[in-house]
Amino acid sequence: MQDIKLRNTLLVIGLTIGYLILELGFNARLLDIVGGAATTREVHDIEVFGRTLSGIAAALVVFQLMLGRRAAGSGPAWWKILAAVLATVVVVYFSIKGLVEYLVTTSTPQFRQMATNTTLVQRGLVEGKIRLAGIDDDPTLFAAPEGKAFLAVFPLLALSVQQLEEKTRDVKLELIEDAVSRQLGGNAGYFNAYKKAMEDVRKQYASYSRVAAPSEDDLESRQDKAWNDYLESLSRRGWTPETVPPGAQQSVVRAVQKKGVPVPANWHPADEYTFRASVKSRYEASMRKASRGAPSIPPGLSFPAFVAHPTVQGKLRTALEVPAGTRIASQYGTAEDFSKGLFKPVIKAIARNELKKYDAPPEKYAQGGPLMEMGLDAARAVIVPPIALFFSLLGAIGHFGKLIFLSLKAGAAVAGRMRLPRAEKLLGHAGFPMLAIVVCSIWLALSNIDNRVTSSELYKTMIGWATTTAAQDDAAQQWKNRIFGNVIHVVSVGQGYGYPMNEWIRTQILQGFDYGYAQPNR
Helix, strand or coil, X not given: CHHHHHHHHHHHHHHHHHHHHHHHHHHHHHHHHHCCCCCHHHHHHHHHHHHHHHHHHHHHHHHHHHHHHHHCCCCCCHHHHHHHHHHHHHHHHHHHHHHHHHXXXXXXXXXXXXXXHHHHHHHHHXXXXXXXXXXXXXXXXXXXXXXXXXXXXXXXXXXXXXXHHHHHHHHHXXXXXHHHHHHCCHHHHHHHHHHHHHHHHHHHHHHHHCCCCCCHHHHHHHHHXXXXXXXXXXXXXXXXXXCCXXXXXXXXXXXXXXXXXXXXXXXXXXXXXXXXXXXHHHHHHHHHHHHCCCCCCCCCCCHHHHXXXXXXXHXXXXXXXXXXXXXXXXXXXXXXXXXXXXXXXXXXXXXXHHHHHHCCCHHHHCXXXXXHHHXXXXXXXXXXXXXXXXXXXXXXXXXXXXXXXXXXXHHHHHHHHCCCHHHHHHHHHHHHHHHHHHHHHHHHHHHHCCCCCCCCHHHHHHHHHHCCCCCCCCHHHHHHHHHHHHHHHHHHHHHHHHHHHHHHHHHHHCCCCCCCCCCCCC
């Protein structure tokens, strides 16, 4: 029996060590993402890994308990243990997902509107566009572990910052322009899109120009022939253009129109100028049809003139997502010319439209509102990182304590085999107290340790605003605020101190496993 218990304990120790390696490596990657102004997609991807690891953490506890019952002779079959472990992973995974979805979908329009703006400010901090008074002036701070941990919880804390809108208005448009530039792939990426659009236009122009430009001689010849045919038809009735009787003029107009000359209904039979203009109009229409060009594009244009035509400009603006009124040239001399002539004007125009969303009133972020989806994405970006960091840190601390607990149990089993009853008894009874001591000691230590972020005036002010929003006589809410402040502090400090070791585990032991996130250069 002792041998079975020892083997089971060693098995669980091995699985726990394996879990801790994955969890700590994930924790480092998680901090890179959530402390670096993650996109919606990146938050979603890392959230999936986080929920899965949390499920595995809970499943290890279930596995250990059921394995202990089996060793005692009253436990379930292996298939039941496996089913319980898998069920635990699924239940925890979807429970955390449900918690996040509940918090996101039940967020208020005010929360979503503020979240939209605070996540923008967070990106400004990452990119160095915004400087915060009351915090270390070191420009490398937000690339350091404690800085990343602060950035991860910053949006949640910033929701309580008074007059946040006024404090960030001047830099907001610039931040939006940077975001739009990234979405379009920067100047080089957008130039590639421009080149592709122009290739399509050149194909259209090739089709358009296959038919020769209208020849003045050809046109004049057609006009002469049509006029002479008209004169001949009148002479057969003994008339000339000037002698057509008033009562017959309308029948003459209809006869001319039937011949394919689109003269107006009020045309006078002697008006040769309008007759020739109508022949020209018909001739140009036939040229356009033959060239497959848009009906509004006159034939014979050069390529730059073709590109400058409103019809082609409209198609280009649609293809390149260019705001109305922006002129697109057929070519740009240099990359700088392209940037000044098209890229920057486009960025500024799109950013001005986007700014209206950030400045929109909260009711537009409400359920069914035009900015609901944007608000939900922002709320998720604010809510997920602290929750993910908290569960990751909690799982690491808990399983580190459990590893000590299991090690003591294994030591007790070894002492029993070596016939050392006192050592066996001491180690056997020390497991749970040691587990509690380790977890509580780590938590208390992190609660009372500061780093250069948590010791800053800015952090203390933000925590103060975030934890004193309730009425002074609301004791329950005051306790919730204290717990919230403590959790934020533990996450901020713990992540900062743990990152170097966790990143070493990820890069060395896990050989750079990226958990689905290849860190870009921002």
